[in-house]
Amino acid sequence: MSKIYDLHAHSTVSDGTLSPTELVQRAASQGVDVLALTDHDATHGVHEAQIAAKSCGIQLISGVEISVSWRRQTIHIVGLNVDVENAALCEGLDKIRVLRIERAKRIAQKLEKNGVENAWEACVEMAGCESITRTHFARLIIERGVAPDMKTVFKKWLGRKGKAFVSGEWAELDEAIGWIRAAGGQAIIAHPARYEFTRTKLIELIKDFKAAGGVGLEVITSSHNIAERAAMSIICRDNELLASVGSDFHTPGNPRIELGKHLHMVRDCTPIWDQWPESTQNDVSRIAG
Ligand code: AMP
Ligand code: MN
Ligand code: MN
Ligand code: MN
Numbered sequence: 001m002s003k004i005y006d007l008h009a010h011s012t013v014s015d016g017t018l019s020p021t022e023l024v025q026r027a028a029s030q031g032v033d034v035l036a037l038t039d040h041d042a043t044h045g046v047h048e049a050q051i052a053a054k055s056c057g058i059q060l061i062s063g064v065e066i067s068v069s070w071r072r073q074t075i076h077i078v079g080l081n082v083d084v085e086n087a088a089l090c091e092g093l094d095k096i097r098v099l100r101i102e103r104a105k106r107i108a109q110k111l112e113k114n115g116v117e118n119a120w121e122a123c124v125e126m127a128g129c130e131s132i133t134r135t136h137f138a139r140l141i142i143e144r145g146v147a148p149d150m151k152t153v154f155k156k157w158l159g160r161k162g163k164a165f166v167s168g169e170w171a172e173l174d175e176a177i178g179w180i181r182a183a184g185g186q187a188i189i190a191h192p193a194r195y196e197f198t199r200t201k202l203i204e205l206i207k208d209f210k211a212a213g214g215v216g217l218e219v220i221t222s223s224h225n226i227a228e229r230a231a232m233s234i235i236c237r238d239n240e241l242l243a244s245v246g247s248d249f250h251t252p253g254n255p256r257i258e259l260g261k262h263l264h265m266v267r268d269c270t271p272i273w274d275q276w277p278e279s280t281q282n283d284v285s286r287i288a289g
Contacts, residue, residue: 003033005273006260007061008078008190008221008246011037012128013045014065015135017251020045023259024052024060026252032260034273036061036080036246041096042131043084064089065190066180067096067170070205074168076190077209078218078244079180080272086183093179096171097131103166104132110164111137111157116146134158135250174212181213186272188216188244192235193228199235206239216272220245220264222257233266243269 010016011023018026020037023045027035035058037049046062053060062084066077082089108120119140126143127136138153147153157164171179180187189209192202206217217236220229220243236243245263256262 004031004260004263005034005245005271006032006247006249006263007034007036007063007080007188007244007272008038008065008218009035009249009259010039010065011045011049013037013042014039014129014131015133015250020049021052023249024049024056024058027259028053028056028058030258030260032058034059034061035259036063036078038063038065038078038080038246040065040131040133041067041093041100042129043082043089043093044130046084063185064093064180066093066176067100067168068173068176069168069170070173070208073195074170075173075195075205077173077176077180077214078188078190078216078246079176079183079185080188080216080244081276082180082183082185084183086179088182089179092171092175099169100132103168104137106166107134107137107158107164110166111141114163116141116144116164137164173208177209177212177214186216186242187212187214188218188242188272189214190218190246191221191223191248192217192232194223202235203239206235206241210239210241214241216242216244218246219243219266219269220262222248222262229266233269236266236269242272242274244272 011020037045043064050060061080062082064079068075068077111119123136123140141147141153156162177187219232219236243266247259249259
């Protein structure tokens with residue numbers, strides 16, 4: 001039996017709703033063998049998750065999902081097997097979290113102007129975490145009954161055309177990859193189809209990404225439909241990247257986005273874990289359907 005890998009998941013350290021321990025316990029109960037904790041721009045949950053993983057008998061990969069600006073658009077770079085004590089990575093992530101707070105204050109101002117009272121204080125209290133994101137504002141807006149669901153919140157309020165949209169200024173691509181590499185990790189482009197780039201633009205991103213030392217493409221993620229999975233697996237293989245697999249789990253309740261589920265459908269790609277030490281390695285050298 002091959003192992004089940006889920007290499008992209010969030011905890012309460014960023015915009016997930018389970019603590020690192022609860023996340024690991026849920027992953028174990030879903031049959032995950034190898035889980036990566038990849039909070040947005042923060043690694044504070046890794047230590048706790050590692051302790052929980054030991055007691056649940058699963059492998060925990062230390063990870064992070066870094067917010068990057070590339071050609072004035074936001075993309076996400078996942079780092080796996082990072083040394084969370086590394087100074088370059090810690091300083092880099094500290095800087096991004098400061099930018100997150102500044103941006104969150106501007107989002108709150110816009111919300112307040114549009115009638116969402118006390119948005120900053122309420123959001124800080126609700127988030128109570130290291131890395132404040134738009135998801136926290138989204139939950140507040142829903143809780144206040146201003147919008148019915150996540151889809152509507154991002155469409156009308158927090159997305160690019162929304163009333164409270166504030167664009168982020170994040171790390172440069174080569175900077176973020178540099179921090180991951182300095183910390184001994186592997187850099188992966190997260191959910192590539194979600195950026196809605198043309199094929200040409202995606203290939204240009206991959207070229208810049210590889211030039212900076214990036215090695216992987218997230219082929220399987222809950223953001224990708226079947227056609228996107230197939231397209232990304234071809235791009236992954238043709239560009240000699242390693243394939244990564246992750247649910248991007250944030251919260252229980254959505255059967256479509258569950259730890260360890262729907263994650264095993266890539267053919268002909270070399271998995272990101274191919275060269276990992278024995279303790280985390282699969283017993284097959286290629287991901288198979
Ligand atoms: P931020 O990094 O602060 O811009 O927040 C991005 C986060 O918002 C993502 O990681 C998702 O968790 C969430 N998000 C973005 N777009 C949507 C959407 N359309 N529906 C639900 N969640 C979303
Ligand atoms: Mn998120
Ligand atoms: Mn992401
Ligand atoms: Mn994510």
